[in-house]
Amino acid sequence: MDAVSEERRARAALARLMEPSDWVGLGLVASVGPIDALRIATGALAPGNGLEAELLRVLDRRSGQPEQSMLQDGLQRWAPRVKDLAPERDLATMERLGGQLLVPGDELWPPALADLELGEPLCLWVRGDPALAVPPANRTVALVGSRDSTNYGNSVTGDIAAGLTQRGYCVVSGGAYGIDAQAHRSALAAAEDPSLPATMAVMACGLDRYYPAGNEELLRSIAARGLLLAEVPPGSAPTRWRFLQRNRLIAALSGTTVVVEARWRSGALNTAHHAAGLGRPVGAVPGSVYSANSAGTHRLLRDGSAVCVTDAAEVAELAGPFDALASSTPQEVLADHDGLGVEDLLLLDALPVRKGVSVDKLVPVAGLPARTVLAGLGRLQARGLAAQDGSGWRRAQSS
Incomplete structure (x- = not known):
């Protein structure tokens, strides 16, 4: 060998x-x-x-x-x-499914994943048209949101996804019900460029299964005209931890992340936090002040974590032209926290701006073990980036 x-x-x-x-x-x-x-x-x-x-x-x-x-x-x-x-078995399974394994150093390995530094995945299991490659981050936009989306959220998602696809962007999401599914469907319907994946779904389970089962037909369409990606091997079941870690891949593969609808504690906010930690632009679509499904997007807007976007044109403006790689704005954002490790960046972006939260609540948002969160809070506090008060831990106010 x-x-x-x-x-x-x-x-x-x-x-x-x-x-x-x-x-x-x-x-x-x-x-x-x-x-x-x-x-x-x-x-x-x-x-x-x-x-x-x-x-x-x-x-x-x-x-x-x-x-x-x-x-x-x-x-x-x-x-x-x-x-x-049984790596030979897993590799044979992917070959039988028409897929492949990508590893760092491969010609088709997405260079954008290197921005995750130590968090870069060990490998990527990919299923789809072998003639298609993962597009560069500056041509990729993530659309994420609630699984129990409203008619309003589905309508806005459909319009944005179709508009972005017609402008030459690849739409990325997580293959789940709700906003994810609507983003994928609309991108498939609007796709015209056969050299670009119509859409990409980043999965939290092995690619030998279609999960959730109710989206099997949709996921089969994505495998035929786009790409399915996962960092876990065939046979792996979806777990909460894998969903949370999957979100960092969606953020890293995408030059821009847009949250269409999200409840107060939606997993889509976790994706937005990862994107912000990478210095990538984040957009949020406003909704009704009476809708619980928009509480999370309004939270992002209120905290200044996201820019308000309402249609594909505004998302494309946020993403920037194709020839403007994410260099100037992201570098300026990261410079404020120069020297922080990936774990501390993830933890920093998980910290709320106003009311403090407990360590237990930070653990799932940051996707880090409790002892790592405790150690990281100490480092961030020493640098003046985190503060503790009676309600818990929050991000320190900049001077």
């Missing part, structure tokens, strides 16, 4: 062994490479004496953890899955 094939096999195995955004696992891969990382994770290779220190450096953590190390925690977490590893 050549080195390229061995790395591809190793990444396929690691994708089954580790959950998305398993920071210890990603740190291990960054430290020793995917091949040795798999050997260490499965017990076939003993970790070197300096590996723990290297992990601490890569993850930007401080030493002095009292009991087991991060690596030992990871080894115990991965051990139950070692017996189920």
Whole structure:
């Protein structure tokens, strides 16, 4: 087996062994490479004496953890899955489905995912027309929102998705009911350029199944005329954690993210937070002040986290022309928090601006373990970016 094939096999195995955004696992891969990382994770290779220190450096953590190390925690977490590893089977399954596995370094690997830094996925399982490639971020717009969308939300989503598709953008969403499904359907209906995916659905489960089942016909259409993508291997079930981590991929693949309808605690807000953390433009569509389905979008607008958009023309203006790669505005936004790691950026964007929240509420929004959130809050507070009051943690007001 050549080195390229061995790395591809190793990444396929690691994708089954580790959950998305398993920071210890990603740190291990960054430290020793995917091949040795798999050997260490499965017990076939003993970790070197300096590996723990290297992990601490890569993850930007401080030493002095009292009991087991991060690596030992990871080894115990991965051990139950070692017996189920069968990367050749997973690769064969994707080949049978007409799909493929993409890994960093491949010609078709989306370069925009590198903006996730350590959070970049180990690999991408892709199903769709083999002649189609993932378009660059500056030609991609994410439309996300509530699963229990209203007629108003569906109508606005349809108009925006069709308008963007006719302007040459690829519409990305999560394949779910509601706003996601309407975005995909309208993009498929309006698509005219056969060289560009009509739409892309980023899934939280393996691509050997169509989930949710009620969208099977829609997802089959996307596989025929667009692309289905996932970072988890075939056979993987959708879980809340995988949905939350899937959202960061939607944000990273898209130059602009638009939330059409979202309740106060909608998962679509998580996607918006990821996009903001990457310095990408975020838009929100206003709704009725009496509609609970628009409470989340109004929250984004009130907090200044999103720009008000009402149609495809305004979204295209927010996204910018195709030849203007996301460089000036995103870099200016990130410069304010220069030096922050990915975890701290995710945590910072999860912090509310006004009323504080508890650590327990920050954990699902940021998509990070509780102890990581606690450590990150300390670092953000030291830099004057987070503050704690009687109601909990919030973002510190800039001077």
